[in-house]
Amino acid sequence: MTPVMGQYIRPEAVAWAAFILVVGLTFAGALIAVLPRNIIYNVFGLATCILGVAGLFIFLGSEFLAMMEILIYIGAISIAIVFAIMLSQPMHVRIPPAWRPKLYLSFAVSAVVFVSFSVIVLRTPWAVALERSQDWTVKRLGELFLTRYELLFELISLALLVAIIGAIITAAALGGGRKPEGEP
Amino acid sequence: MTPVAPNGGELSLALLAMGLPLLSFFLVFFVTRPRVTLSCAVSLVCSGLPLLAAIWLLAGHWRMEAPILWELTWMRGGGVAVTFGFLLDPLSLLMLCIVTGVSFLVQVYSLGYMAGDPGKAKYYAFLSLFAWSMISLVLASGLMQLYIFWELVGLSSYLLIGFWHHKFSASQAGKKAFVMTRLGDLGFFLGIIVLLLNLGDLSILGLNQQAATRLTPGLLTASALLIFCGVVGKSAQFPLLTWLPDAMEGPTPVSALLHSATMVAAGVYLVSRLFPFFQGSPQALGWVLVIGTVTMLLSSTMAMVASDIKQVWAYSTVSQLGFMFMGLGAGGYFAGVYHLTTHAAFKALLFLCSGVFIHHYATNDFFVMARSGARSLKVPMLSLTVAGAALSGVWPLAGFFSKETVLSALAELPNPAWLWLGLLGAGLTAYYTFRLLFVMWRPRRTQPPAGHAEHGEGGHHGAAVYWVMAAPLLVLAVLTALLGAAGPALESFLAWGRPLPPGAHHGWLVAASVVVVAAGAGLAWLEFGRAGAAQQGFLSRIPGLWNLFANRWYLDWLYRWLLDHVVYGLFSRLFTLNDRRVVDGGIDGFCRATLGAGWLLSLLQSGLLQYNLFTMVLVMALVGLYFLLV
Amino acid sequence: MNSLHTYLFIALVLFCIGLFGLLKRRSLIGMLISVELMLNAVGLNFMAFNRFLAPDPAVGQVAVLFIMGIAAAEAAIALSLILALFRKIRSINVEQARQLKG
Amino acid sequence: MNPGFPYLSAILLAPALGLLVILLLPHDNRRAVRWVSLISAGVCLILSIYIYAAYDRAAAGLQFVERASWVPSLGIFYYLAVDGINLPMVLLTSIVFFTGVWTMWDLQHRVKEFFALMLLMVVGVYGVFLSLDLFFLFVWYDVSLFPMYPLIAIWGSTRKEYGALKLTLYLLAGSALVLPGILYVYFQSGLFTFDLVQIAQAGLPVEAQYLGFFLFLFGFGVLAGLWPFHTWSPVGHVAAPTAVSMIHAGVLMKLGAYGVLRVGMFLCPQGLADWSPLFALLATVGIVYGAFVGLAQTDLKYVIGYSSVSHMGLVSLGLATMSVGGISGAVFQMFAHGVMTALFFSSVGHIYDRTHTKLIPDLGGMAKVMPRASFFFILAALAGIGVPCLASFWAELLVFIAGYQAYPLLGVCAVLGLVISALFMLRVVQKTFYGEKNERFAAAPDMTPAMALPRALLAGTILLFGLLPRLALDLIDTGVAPLVGMFK
Amino acid sequence: MAGDLMLFLPEAACLLMALTLFGLSLPKHQDQRRVHSWAMGLSLLMVAAGLAGLFQEGHLFFEAYRVDLFSQFFKLLLAVALLLVLGICRQLTGVEERYQPEFFLFLTTCTLGMMLMVSAVELMTLYVALELSSFSLYILVPLRSGDNIDVEAGVKYLFIGITASCLMLFGMSYIFGAVHSTYLARIADTLPLWIHQPGAVIGLLLTLSGFFFKLAAFPFHFWAPDVYQGAANQVTTYIATASKAAAVALLIRLTALSAGTSLYLLDVLMVLCVASMTLGNLAAMVQSDLKRMLAYSSVAHAGYALMGVLTMTRLGYSSAMFYTLAYMVMNFAAFMVVVKVASQGQDLKISDLAGLHRRAPLLALTLMLALFSLAGIPPTVGFTGKFLVFAAAMRDGHFWLVLVGMINATLSLYYYLMVIKAAYLTEPAEPQESLAITGPTRALNYALIAAMVALGLFPRQVLELTEKAVRNIF
Known part of the structure; x- marks a missing residue:
């Protein structure tokens, strides 16, 4: 980053942008992993989401974990899933249309979970440890x-x-x- | 009067009288039953010895001063003690003699009557059981003991009525007798409980002496009336009178013993036993009088239309018992007891005589008997006549005197209606008795043959059998004739030998009763006795009355209706339905519902994985929400 | 962005999306993918606490690492089972697998 | 306390040993199985008679005490003792057990299992009667119940599986109240001991007694045939084989009443005072109701079943009076009814075995065909309707007096029930044993003398205690009097 | 290190066994009998090790692993369970022959996982140990030969399992957030202060859900019927006995963390307990497949075990331990009969038991006793266990809970009686030849009968042991 640009684009803003990008990647990937009926899209979605999460890990201070995340999830799990998809040839199997109420039910349950856990998160007075080591190596x-x-x-x-x-x-x-x- | 303890002789005699019949029962029933002759012998010995003991005791205490009391605790539990023992006083001694005497005679008589019956040994066992219960009842020192043997007497009655249990009517009659007397005993029992709880003392002497002072009048009346309920049942008084005629399904000697002379008289005995107690409550005595009167009249009317010889005597028994109660109710202690004594003699005689005829002619219908030549049996015929005359109150037989005492007791009452009703009863008695006698003496050939046999195997068993049966008749006939003269002696004996207060003597009463009896007998003569009489009573021309009387005033019908429609039809059926549908069905329904719930729950396990996951997560999320809300 | 709550909410949203997928998807592989999302959410949670609260930042990392490892193993078993099921019933649709019920 | 020979443990162990021996015997050796059962029953009978005679009535209280700590941390004791209340029950059990085994002598079907289960059941019954520790009392209580299921379901007759299931579930549902009750009492007493005597002496808090007694009343009451929880009883009786009916009606139903008495009333006297009106009401309804329903039955065993309901109602009424007389009467009634009903069922069992029907309309004139069986039945019937000089008369007498004293109206109703029961008993006797005999069964054999003997034993007991009621009542009074003292 | 080895003895034996079996599984063809003998021998060794290590105490692996009477008790239990299950695996008719060495291997690794689990006092270790045992079971379930339902059961088991473990991890993360540590000792110090904060208590509850899943308690019970039915009979036996024991151990350990201070936790556990009992019993009533019925009954039994756990008192925990032991014995007895009767490894309908009393009287007797024991009828061990659990609940004043428990026990009797009826009353449609019972089986039967009755009547020693064990954790 050049100092010139630094005049216009503050590091915080970059960080914000990066953060939003990462979060966006995560959510978008997650949604793609869940919503489309085509299983291959889902795998891509998963991979995208993993990338996002890895980014978040960086934000949380652990590049090592970010690396491992990409390595394990994309390198191992996603590949394995792709193999499984290929072996089980689900592509040409006609999927019957979803039963609507089930969709609503799933959504409702997820919503309930979301609401209740949000309140839990908000209501809990998370305390910081008294002594904190900063050894992230x-x-x-x-x-x-x-x-x-x-x-x-x-x-x-x-x-x-x-x-x-x-x-x-x-x-x-x-x-x-x-x-x-x-x-x- | 303070009782005294018995000396050794008295003790052993009384216990002998009480214990031997029980011994005999057990011996005969459990040991010697297969050997008929031995059984009879055992039983006879065990009823003869108590008779001797009774006579000995009576003679020995003819001028007794104080009652003799002996008791031991039979049962004790929770503050309730039941004593077993004996109380010897004039009344119990007299009754003891009556019971053992009739009992012995009947046992002798039964040798002939029951000859050849396959259950003869069992029959004797039951007779012994009865004798034991009755003797213990008579000698009872406490009301509870009396009640216990009262019940046992009822049991013996049940067993003996239903002795020929292969006959439906016999077992039915036994059951009826048991249940109806039980119904009365319900009251008796409650009365005892009331006394026990309020007085704490059930000894007869205690009751007679203290009840009036220690109980409130209301309680006294109530307990007396409750006890009288038992009497009503046992002595077949109105309204529980219909079992006694049915009880005639038993063997005739049984009828003679239980259902005329002794057991049914136990009611009279009980009221006499507790006479001072009853006297404490004028209302109670009033009820005794009313019930006695109603019963006497009602059953007399029934007797007027019966054609079964035993039925006639059965109705007559009921009526005479009612008559005794009238005497007692009117305050005539001696009247009641005296009539009881004479009645025992002549009524037993009547039955035994009838038994001979029944045995001989295998029928119960006296019209048929007469036509078959009943007149030819001289001893029974004569005895029957004597006893019948005594029953009607013909001078100088026993019945005349005892009836006079009862009537004079009634005459003492302020209200003359009682006397008139008593006289009416006497007239009716004379009518139906002579009706039977005339029919027997002067048979008609025109009657349609009818009737039923009580004694399936009837027929002739030869002279020995005949005389075995005839001998007791003679004894009783003599007694019937002589007892009339023993009246004053008995009276003083029963009054503890004290001089009697001079009772008002109603000369006109003798005349009145003679007239009434004569009228009754005359009417009977007109309709049955005189030559060419149609032998059809005037009642047969009044069908309404005839039906009413023949159907026992529809009392049986009423009971049957109550039983069928209320006990069985209403309560029993409803309760059963309730039991099946509601109580049991409810449980079954509950179980089915539980199973249904299980089935519904197992539907949750639909095999669809994700619904299971839903439930899991949802429950956990709700649990989280619960925490936040609480 | 530097607040614990932000990350916790991101993790929660991720978790709920995964949960939604787990409950909705009929394809077993789809369900497995959703599970992976949920596990990632857990990892995020751990890391967030680790970053903002914990005394020793290594502990959270270790936990996440192990979760990843187990997730991989789990995925292996799950996929092999899904394949086995596919061979038996020619489908990886979870709604086809309902012989066991009641 | 008295270190002598452990008679009570011996009584408990004799059938248990018998059970073990039977389990080890080969299947086909029926003879040995029967003999082992009979011998162990006989040993029990002799021991029971001995302790009945040797019990010191003057000293009263608990005697033949055997007490040892079992699980100290929970306060569970192995605690056997007898007093005036359970001693008659033990004797009753021995008599019924002995005669029951003898009655089933001719059994041919799965003999080993039958006697094994029966012995197991009897172990349980003895255990309940002898134990004074709540834990063991409950253990034995359930042990005595569950063998009923196979016993009825395998060897029974009419609707046997239904009857067995209903009975078992019903009774164990009752014990579902008892166990919480026991635990409740255990913790409420604050003593942390299951020793019944100790808890009773310390006394429970008054407010705890209310719930405690309720639980015991209805928990044990089910087994006592307390109305309206009685329907298992007739159904079960009808289905059960002879000896099982005998033990069941004769002994098991007593367990319920005994439980109410020993556990409920000993521990919660104040609770009894609170609940006694309801208790008495249910008891009286049971008496009258049982009699009326019995009137409408056509199956001999149903009749007896309902008469049991009625008679057990008397027991309950006696207990509810809270007086020495009533409770003594109730205990004596348990004894008397036990013997009587055993006699009933053993007679009916014989008739059923020979004619294969127990429907009253099908029978008739049996007195001619089977005089012995009929005699025993009629004797039992007479005892059942309260004929004096038969054992149950005295019991009924005491119960009625106490019942009338405590609850006059209910007392009168109960006495009325007696008339109804007389009506239905005599009706059964008349229809079954009197009247024309059914030619179909004219050739049915009567009891052999050997098979009549056990019945005679029962009949003799009825007569003996009827003629000499003090044999039992003096003893019972010593046990009941201290209990009633606790009500004051 | 010798002392450390002593501490690690049972696990070491288990590990040895796993390695040996792994070695045996490598050759292509292996004599099944030989493998079985090895397995039996080694598991006997393991039981011996368990016994030897019973009274060891100490810490290993930097305090992440705690050896005390509590854990050793459960380890012994697990070792015995494994031995017993192996004992009925001689004829492994339900599993394809070539995978039988692996079958034994996975049983062993599963046991190993659970052994580590009961000793682990660090959340991640706990989690991984749990997964180790779960993985083994996920694989064991579909190893059955012949049927289609096994894989389906495996898949369902797996997905419910990973959902539960997701929830569990999520909960663990909250605990971590609240108390900043994954060490139970630390958590136990801190958590009571935090227990009224939603994050901590929900975290704890979610952490428990992983073990609810193992225990098959409501609402994590859905796998039980399917897996019980779908898995090979021996595997079902193992799942029904050993894994329940480990789950109870962990529930005890984790609830003890809250030190009984949370009424909320109590409420939730109570609801789950009642729901488990009721649902399990009601649903079991209408089953016709024997194993499925037993599965529902195990759901109900999870409820009873929870009743002891939820009191969070010493008495409650020790009674829950006793109950676990009792449950293991009686459930094993029941399944043993199932295995023996289903000689072809097939599923058993309840009606298939018809005439069992004639075909194999001893098995029928064992079955009857086991079922009565499960129903809680004295003098069996099942009764004593229930009694203790109820006593614990009553002591804390949970009167209604006890009442519901007893009513449930009555309900359960219904379906147990149905099985007994089938075994003792019903005659089979066509006559079947009697089952041959070998000497060892006979001995096993006698031992089980004796154990069920003896533990029921003489609970004293075991009870004292459990009480002592509980003192270690609470």
């Missing part, structure tokens, strides 16, 4: 992984292992026993 994270969250670290690897074996078994084998007519 990744090193600190690494330390924690090897000390206080050591068990957690081991555990999640185990969970992932189980998930992978399980996914292999389920995806590779289940349902293989009985194929509908006409399938090779």
